[in-house]
């Protein structure tokens with residue numbers, strides 16, 4: 336079949352799409368870039384907030400009409416497919432294949448079944464995803480899943496329902512995949528999981544996350560980054576592993592969600608503000624150059640102006656380099672949807688605006704301190720207007736340099752000349768003046 340795959344949501348979903356694509360190709364199907372050429376449309380969906388769900392609903396409506404005009408099969412995959420919400424949508428929009436995130440390798444049997452039995456549904460959490468190693472991507476940055484699912488029960492979050500309980504991949508599968516990526520020329524690996532720090536927790540024979548970091552770094556990949564972390568599992572040995580291992584980047588994404596203990600309690604986040612700040616203090620003491628980012632939610636049910644002020648003051652104390660900021664979205668199937676009343680939209684959007692202002696202020700301050708200094712930048716592609724080449728520093732800043740200074744993709748020493756809240760601008764340093772060693776995987 337000619338297949339077209341559309342991905343919504345997080346990096347975990349992008350990784351899963353990579354697996355889906357490689358399964359389709361292995362099964363002899365053709366991947367097409369235009370949906371108009373497709374006989375099979377695969378939607379790898381996200382359900383974490385209402386917006387991505389609305390997008391899928393709109394598209395399913397269009398595809399239902401398209402199906403009346405020509406032969407076309409539709410596969411609803413990913414987080415939304417796993418939920419009652421997705422199952423109802425599948426019925427309403429005559430979806431042919433419904434596969435949850437734990438069963439994506441069922442795409443080939445699903446296509447075969449279409450011919451014999453019509454509709455196909457698989458919502459299992461299958462073990463084969465833990466040992467499955469998709470072919471290495473032909474990109475500079477590659478994702479590598481180390482664990483799936485989540486055992487936390489944040490009251491706003493649908494992920495534990497859609498992705499199921501935590502399971503860790505065997506270390507051999509992870510290291511083999513890292514090695515395959517290194518040999519394919521991948522320069523930067525993102526270790527992925529809903530909660531990477533609890534990798535192997537309580538499982539005999541599994542390394543801890545800190546040990547795993549060192550093992551992956553030992554494959555010789557120039558850069559290792561990871562996401563997402565949970566403050567409850569962010570132990571000192573992880574900070575030490577980052578400090579001791581040069582190719583594990585000084586970039587830490589540690590979602591805080593709120594600066595108010597009252598809200599954190601209602602969210603069932605197991606830590607409190609003081610604990611979070613203590614982890615940040617330890618990171619800053621051991622990794623003075625570390626870049627810090629976070630996830631913050633505004634407008635959680637019952638959040639008062641005082642609670643929101645606590646979030647702003649936490650932001651000022653930590654001085655995050657960047658943040659993903661979200662308006663609380665009530666998701667059917669979550670405890671907060673069931674038990675709490677949503678705040679008026681106007682209050683939520685106004686708080687988001689104020690938070691964005693604070694974020695811009697600190698991002699500018701934090702970025703400014705790099706002006707005049709050298710960073711190691713993985714330059715990846717020309718900017719949309721073609722004038723610059725864009726890449727990321729070891730610490731994950733977005734860095735732009737004039738295109739004419741770049742002879743090809745790869746790692747470059749760059750001296751920073753200008754900073755904005757969102758990016759750094761600089762020039763490539765000549766080989767004689769360069770101070771940072773450049774390690775490339777070949």
Ligand code: 5AD
Nearest residue numbers: 383491492590630661662663664666
């Ligand atoms: N509404 C808004 N944001 C949410 N997130 C998770 N669930 C919701 C929700 N219901 C955010 C959290 C999480 C990030 C991936 O998405 O901040 O860290």
Ligand code: SF4
Nearest residue numbers: 485487489492494529
């Ligand atoms: Fe959702 Fe909380 Fe698990 Fe993150 S830690 S995936 S926010 S339940």
